[in-house]
Amino acid sequence: MHHQETQNGYFAIDAAVAEQTEGDFKHFVSINSQRLKPKSASNSTWANQEKPVLKLPYDHRIPNSHIFLKDLAEASVKAIREREEHFHSQYPLSSTFPITYQDVADRVGDLLGKKIEIVKTPYEESVQRLVTAQFGQRYNAWNLNVAERLVLWYERYGLNGSPNVLKWLLGRNPITIEEWMAKSAS
Secondary structure, eight states, X not given: OOTTHHHHHHHHHHHXXXXXXXXXXXXXXXXXXXXXXXXXXXXXXXXXXXXXXXXXXXXXXXXXXXXXXXXXXXXXXXXXXXXXXXXXXXXXXXXXXOEEHHHHHXXXXXXXXXXXXXXXXXXXXXXXXXHHHHHTTOOOHHXXXXXXXXXHHHXXXXXXXXXXXXXXXXXXXXXXHHXXXXXXXX
């Protein structure tokens, strides 16, 4: 997020209103939508690796919430099929309460009988990967600024949520780490 993003939004709205003449105001269109905001997606390839490695762009000791793709897919299908019931809603989706990647790696490693090595990628490399994944080679200074701030945010605070939102949306408990790995390993 740009440090003046909120203020810039106010400027854009004020400019649109200032340009308005009677009967032709069409800057804002009412669109019925919903926002599914998933937390960190988890990787299930460790079961197939002889020496599993988890590469992270941020501190593995900072708690993060995780969502498993089956839960995300089911929530997405529900929101799409039930359309009107979810209009104008925002759902921060998480299968887990905040847990460190170290704890996830330890629990999964115990289930697999393997040690999962955690490697932190350097900050500059992490930012470069993020910005090029999003924009390719055609990014600008603002895009780079956002990527830098996002990596720093994760480094300091993680991305946290509660599985209770997903539980309510799905009508069942979200998948646990153990259930996720059991399905991934089979």
